[in-house]
Amino acid sequence: MKLKLVSLVALASFSVSLPQLMVLHLGQVTFKHHDHFVKLLLGCPVLEELVLENVILDCECLQSKFELNLEKLSRASIGFSYYKECMKVLFFHAVSCNVTSLFISWSADLSFDSIPDVFMNLKQLEVSWGIYYWDRLITFLHHCPQLEQLIICKDTLTSPKPQHEWNPIPDTPLEHLKFFCMKNYVGSDIELEIIGYVLKNAIMLETLKIYFAGSLPSNKVRDQIVKSLSKLPTTSKNCHVLLLA
Known part of the structure; x- marks a missing residue:
């Protein structure tokens, strides 16, 4: 209906x-x-x-x-x-x-302070929001111990600038995560840290897929972003990285 x-x-x-x-x-x-x-x-x-x-x-x-x-x-x-x-x-x-x-x-304004439950059966999660609220995403992931697929559709039009200094992302095991995708990637420090967090904690990760934002000014900027991504350490031994325009 x-x-x-x-x-x-x-x-x-x-x-x-x-x-x-x-x-x-x-x-x-x-x-x-x-x-x-x-x-x-x-x-x-x-x-x-x-x-x-x-x-x-x-x-x-x-x-x-x-x-x-x-x-x-x-x-x-x-x-x-x-x-x-x-x-x-x-x-x-x-x-x-x-x-x-x-x-x-x-x-x-959405927070997760009042969520007592665990999403025990959640396998696939797709979120669309401003990237500056990454800390709320990490908090939410604490409630998803069986998550296998995570897709972030970053809202580049409405993402406000951060109002305060953000702390480093704490390590949280992503034991079952096999697929991670981020869309509208522009190479910001916060985006890079989120991807580094996934690569470090997802020991079973098979695919990391990144879609560059159409607003990136030149291929030179994209080359710089690729260079930064290539320096991130990874825990998974069988992870394929796909960078797409």
Whole structure:
């Protein structure tokens, strides 16, 4: 089921029962309250795929505690631009159990301080955000012990400049990571350190793929970037590096 450009205010008066619905896509859908969105998901007990883009909530949630069990959910794509903090916590709880493939795009104010769960079954993660928030990505990776594929789609248009000095990335084992990809690479110090972090900690890495940003001024600049990348030490003995325009 796909819903787009609608307001679901009527959910305040009706129950939801969609016992066979396995795919739900919501695009620019407005809910009067957070609880109405919870009601919709509770009515989809066998949901396997969930896509949320620009879901809007007019009010804060009416209740401070909620439970949501989406045990069949395996694929999720979530954009966080307009979500309340309680919604963000709800989504992470909802997808933390059995989801194997997750795409996330979010605004700069999203943090992971309130995520208690581990994404034990998550195999593929794709994120789209400003590269200056790498520390939040590393924090999120702590919750993904079985991750095999990591794709970073760096948002070069909206990435703000860092507001504070950032600390070196701490070592975190990426024991199962086999594939890493970064898009819109421009050769910044932060990007280089993220790639160095992956090469150092992903002992099973098979493929490292980097797409250069189209805004790079010349081949000379790209040659300099390649030279910097070639100096990074790697732990994996079977890693193939692909640099693509």
